[in-house]
Amino acid sequence: MSAMERLVQEFSRLPGVGxxxxxxxxxxxxxxxxxxxxxxxxxxxxxxxxxxxxxxCGNFTEDxxxxxxxxPSRDRGLLCVVEEAFDVxxxxxxxxxRGVYHVLGGRLSPLDGIGPEQLGVERLxxxxxxxxxxxxxxxxxxxxxxxxTAVFLEGLLRPLGPRVTRLARGxxxxxxxxxxxxxxxxxxxxxxxxx
Amino acid sequence: MHLSRLEVRNFRNLAxxxxxxxxxxxxxxxxxxxxxxxxxxxxxxLETLRSFRxxxxxxxxxxxxxxxxxxGEVQGEEGEGAVVAVAFDRALRKKRLTLGGREPQRLGDGxxxxxxxxxxxxxxxLVSDGPGVRRRFLDLVLSLNRPxxxxxxxxxxxxxxxxxxxxxxxxxxxxVEAWDSGLVRAGARVVLERFRWVERWGERYxxxxxxxxxxxxxxxxxxxxxxxxxxxxxEEVAEGFSAALGGTRHREAxxxxxxxxxxxxxxxxxxxxxxxERELRDYGSGxxxxxxxxxxxxxxxxxxxxxxxxxxxVLLDDVFAELDAARSERVLALMEEEEAGxxxxxxxxxxxxxxxxxxxxxxxxxxxxxxx
Ligand SMILES: [Zn+2]
Numbered sequence: 001m002s003a004m005e006r007l008v009q010e011f012s013r014l015p016g017v018g019x020x021x022x023x024x025x026x027x028x029x030x031x032x033x034x035x036x037x038x039x040x041x042x043x044x045x046x047x048x049x050x051x052x053x054x055x056x057c058g059n060f061t062e063d064x065x066x067x068x069x070x071x072p073s074r075d076r077g078l079l080c081v082v083e084e085a086f087d088v089x090x091x092x093x094x095x096x097x098r099g100v101y102h103v104l105g106g107r108l109s110p111l112d113g114i115g116p117e118q119l120g121v122e123r124l125x126x127x128x129x130x131x132x133x134x135x136x137x138x139x140x141x142x143x144x145x146x147x148x149t150a151v152f153l154e155g156l157l158r159p160l161g162p163r164v165t166r167l168a169r170g171x172x173x174x175x176x177x178x179x180x181x182x183x184x185x186x187x188x189x190x191x192x193x194x195x
Numbered sequence: 196m197h198l199s200r201l202e203v204r205n206f207r208n209l210a211x212x213x214x215x216x217x218x219x220x221x222x223x224x225x226x227x228x229x230x231x232x233x234x235x236x237x238x239x240x241l242e243t244l245r246s247f248r249x250x251x252x253x254x255x256x257x258x259x260x261x262x263x264x265x266x267g268e269v270q271g272e273e274g275e276g277a278v279v280a281v282a283f284d285r286a287l288r289k290k291r292l293t294l295g296g297r298e299p300q301r302l303g304d305g306x307x308x309x310x311x312x313x314x315x316x317x318x319x320x321l322v323s324d325g326p327g328v329r330r331r332f333l334d335l336v337l338s339l340n341r342p343x344x345x346x347x348x349x350x351x352x353x354x355x356x357x358x359x360x361x362x363x364x365x366x367x368x369x370x371v372e373a374w375d376s377g378l379v380r381a382g383a384r385v386v387l388e389r390f391r392w393v394e395r396w397g398e399r400y401x402x403x404x405x406x407x408x409x410x411x412x413x414x415x416x417x418x419x420x421x422x423x424x425x426x427x428x429x430e431e432v433a434e435g436f437s438a439a440l441g442g443t444r445h446r447e448a449x450x451x452x453x454x455x456x457x458x459x460x461x462x463x464x465x466x467x468x469x470x471x472e473r474e475l476r477d478y479g480s481g482x483x484x485x486x487x488x489x490x491x492x493x494x495x496x497x498x499x500x501x502x503x504x505x506x507x508x509v510l511l512d513d514v515f516a517e518l519d520a521a522r523s524e525r526v527l528a529l530m531e532e533e534e535a536g537x538x539x540x541x542x543x544x545x546x547x548x549x550x551x552x553x554x555x556x557x558x559x560x561x562x563x564x565x566x567x
Contacts, residue, residue: 110360144354152373
């Protein structure tokens with residue numbers, strides 16, 4: 001396979017990029033000065049070298065703790081469970097939430113071989129057993145998988161003591177937090193209900 | 196509403212052409228394998244986005260071509276129109292639908308634009324084949340005519356797939372039960388809609404069966420995999436479903452699949468013989484089975500009429516070929532009374548045109564090309 005074909009293949013693996021767009025991207029890079037492509041290559045290298053999950057919550061960070069966990073003013077008694085690190089960004093942008101997060105890194109999807117083990121549910125339970133958490137907000141997506149994940153976690157968390165809540169209905173069914181606007185997220189947080 | 200224009204490209208053996216349909220309909224005459232059924236298939240594809248003959252999309256693409264495209268224009272009584280177009284790309288394995296030139300949010304939003312029902316000789320399979328065929332029939336009719344049904348059905352299938360995978364993964368327990376509430380919620384909706392449809396149309400079905408058969412008592416009943424007795428609300432159906440799920444935990448863990456729910460239900464078709472009620476699937480004669488299939492299609496047409504307040508477009512694919520003379524006479528009389536909308540029928544020769552013999556415009560089809 002030629003170098004061009006290899007890059008086309010790599011680009012087309014990215015979400016939202018079809019084979020046609022991938023080809024356009026490669027031709028674009030070839031037409032520009034080589035420094036531009038090298039800058040992209042370095043940025044990618046930095047990304048893999050410097051970014052890693054936050055020790056505490058699983059959010060992406062360059063440091064040991066992410067910006068949320070490293071912020072002493074955040075309420076550590078309030079824990080918001082999300083599927084992906086980019087969901088943290090969506091909720092942070094809404095600007096209303098003052099607690100901390102737990103990133104699952106996915107959702108239950110046995111069809112894809114993802115069960116409780118693959119989700120690292122143990123890590124979440126250990127955090128809650130660790131104490132000091134008054135409320136866990138289950139902010140998994142409003143998809144069938146997100147709902148099942150919330151139901152499953154609720155069953156494990158409730159016996160451990162904290163209040164367990166779920167985002168209010170405002171989030172359209174089937175939609176990922178990623179695509180929901182900030183004020184809707186803020187309202188859904190405000191109106192969260194006991195599971 | 197009627198189909199006023201159809202444009203096809205690379206669809207099976209059909210030549211690229213634009214056809215203007217008269218509001219009353221047409222009789223399409225042609226020898227076998229000239230493309231009569233293919234044309235009806237293309238028309239009905241616009242209604243359901245799938246082949247009524249159960250063909251996969253890549254088999255609908257003309258030999259040696261990379262895509263097919265079908266576009267139809269539907270016109271209402273006041274001249275208001277809608278243009279629906281579907282294209283399928285073989286390499287991308289992708290269907291693209293546009294309504295009035297715009298892509299709707301979901302493919303499902305483009306279902307049922309035409310309001311059509313198709314009668315085909317293969318319909319006898321509705322009666323003689325396994326329960327899956329009848330569930331598909333119900334699902335199609337309800338998806339096209341009941342808002343929200345398709346979404347509930349899709350959610351149900353998705354959750355069922357996940358739950359079965361969880362059963363195989365862990366054999367049971369909390370990670371399986373986590374899917375139960377979603378399964379029950381979506382499943383109860385599906386079951387209730389199907390059950391209500393049978394309640395609403397059962398008597399009508401029996402009337403059609405009686406007329407076509409020449410006096411036999413045929414009945415239709417929804418057979419649920421869990422007791423439905425007295426359940427009238429979604430909550431009650433959900434309770435019954437939930438209880439049944441609870442009762443099968445051991446067996447489903449052993450078998451690795453969910454054993455109750457709408458995916459196990461059936462539409463039971465029977466005929467009274469003396470004191471006995473017999474299931475047509477096992478005991479019906481060929482004529483009785485064809486009668487039941489016709490009655491189901493007529494009920495489908497009636498459902499469209501009621502749900503959308505307009506006459507359905509009726510597509511008849513050489514449907515009387517395998518019906519005995521007496522039954523065809525009776526079903527024709529029935530159709531002349533019931534169906535007032537556009538009729539598009541295919542027949543091998545002039546003498547096979549039995550419906551609206553004096554009014555339908557004649558078209559000929561040869562090697563995929565229609566001569567109007
Ligand atoms: Zn963190």
